[in-house]
Every structure is written in structure tokens, then in C-alpha cells.
Amino acid sequence: MTTPAKRQRLAPDQRRKQILAVARRLFGQGCYSSVSTSDIARAAGVARPLINHYFGGKRQLYLEVVRQMLVTPVSVTEHLPRTNPQERISIVVDRWIDVVEHNREMWLSAIGEGIGLDEDLDQVLLESDEVAADRVLEAAMMTDVVEGREQLRAMIRAYGTMLKAASREWLVRGTLSRGDLHIMLTRSALHLLQDVYPAVREQAGPNARPRS
Structure with missing residues (x-):
């Protein structure tokens, strides 16, 4: 269970980086199947549709996290x-x-x-x-x-x-x-x-x- 983060206003590029950082942490702690977009949204303090807006969905977000790592x-x-x-x-x-x-x-x-x-x-x-x-x-x-x-x-x-x-x-x-x-x-x-x-x-x- 992820701890909800306090919502705050960020510029689009900062928001994207924030979501990536949270996703990197959660995927690292678990695995692809154990982490949901709801988990990521809650930990990042954003609405779940915002993840789809920036990345297109969980799969695309995960691939971007892996790309960022490798x-x-x-x-x-x-x-x-x-x-x-x-x-x-x-x-x-x-x-x-x-x-x-x-x-x-x-x-x-x-x-x-x-x-x-x-x-x-x-x-x-x-x-x-x-x-x-x-x-x-x-x-x-x-x-x-x-x-x-x-x-x-x-x-x-x-x-x-x-x-x-x-x-x-x-x-x-x-x-x-x-x-x-x-x-x-x-x-x-x-x-x-x-x-x-x-x-x-x-x-x-x-x-x-x-x-x-």
C-alpha cells in the first residue's frame, strides 16, 4: 500500500519527471505486475488520468522507466x-x-x-x-x-x-x-x-x- 503524497502544482516537465521518479521507486520495490497506475498516482499525488496523459498508460510508463535506467x-x-x-x-x-x-x-x-x-x-x-x-x-x-x-x-x-x-x-x-x-x-x-x-x-x- 503506497502512502498518498500531498498534491502540488508543478510545470508539465517537472510533473513528468516526478511521476517517473515515483514509478522508478515503486517498480524497483516490486515488479511490473504488482504495481498499478493507481499506486503510482497515489504516491505521486496526482490523478490517475494524468499518468495516461503523460505516458499513455502503465506499459509505456514502465518502458520509459527501464529506458531511463538502462x-x-x-x-x-x-x-x-x-x-x-x-x-x-x-x-x-x-x-x-x-x-x-x-x-x-x-x-x-x-x-x-x-x-x-x-x-x-x-x-x-x-x-x-x-x-x-x-x-x-x-x-x-x-x-x-x-x-x-x-x-x-x-x-x-x-x-x-x-x-x-x-x-x-x-x-x-x-x-x-x-x-x-x-x-x-x-x-x-x-x-x-x-x-x-x-x-x-x-x-x-x-x-x-x-x-x-
Whole structure:
């Protein structure tokens, strides 16, 4: 049973953000089937039709919450120093861990949905993988890579799968500390970009047809 919130006047964009924040908390505490739009409306202090007005319904709201959780936010790669990939990726990983830590329950719920269960949810997961690849390439100063670009993006997407598994070890099992996770994710990304990717390109040979 959710505690009703006191109603207050908010601008449309603020109201939308408020509803999303409440939905993120409630879906994280329960699951999709256990949370109703009435629960969300009551906790947000709004009329239920307002949720439909902003999001179209419970399903669309849930997908937006998952997208918000899984698609790496722009803030993770904003204002990075023009130094080197090592420092930049370390900062990005630290910022990403902050996002996950502050939204622990919803993050675990979102990554637990899995591929193949829902076509729309699958699309959100695929979108999140592509955006994450963009963010990693930006942090590593490799956005202009042409040769083997799709191979490189495939490797980063595979790294993302490991990242999700490692986050469970930290958040659920407690087998990794935050510091352990930071070292693991930072050094794994650097190894992938600086050692594995060049080795794959070298194996392809000088006559390999570039992938774009």
C-alpha cells in the first residue's frame, strides 16, 4: 500500500519527471505486475488520468522507466577532461556506478527482464547497448574509428553483458566492493580497446575489408 503524497502544482516537465521518479521507486520495490497506475498516482499525488496523459498508460510508463535506467545518460560522458583514455574511462565508470547505486532496485529489476520476453522491452535493451557503445567510444577518444568499427562495437556490447553480471555481484551477492567493481570495469574496458581490438584487427591482416 503506497502512502498518498500531498498534491502540488508543478510545470508539465517537472510533473513528468516526478511521476517517473515515483514509478522508478515503486517498480524497483516490486515488479511490473504488482504495481498499478493507481499506486503510482497515489504516491505521486496526482490523478490517475494524468499518468495516461503523460505516458499513455502503465506499459509505456514502465518502458520509459527501464529506458531511463538502462540507456547510459549523457551526463556520464559530459565535461570529460581532454587528457587520455585511461583517466576518461575511469571517470565514466565512476559516474555510471553512481547512477546504478542511486537506483539500485530499479536497475536490478531492469537488467533482470532479459532478452526475448517482450519485443518492446527487447528494443529498449538493444537501444541501451548501442548508446553504451557510443559513450565508451567517446570516453576512449575513438569515435572516428572506421576499420573494424562494427567488430569494435560488438566487443563493447559484449563488455556490457559482463558489466551487468558484475553489477549483480556487487549489489546482490556482495562479492565485489564498489572499488573492486571500478577497477574491474575500467581495466577490462581499457584492455578490450587497447589490446583485444588491435589483436583482432591484426589477425584480419592488411588485406581485410574494413567494416563500417
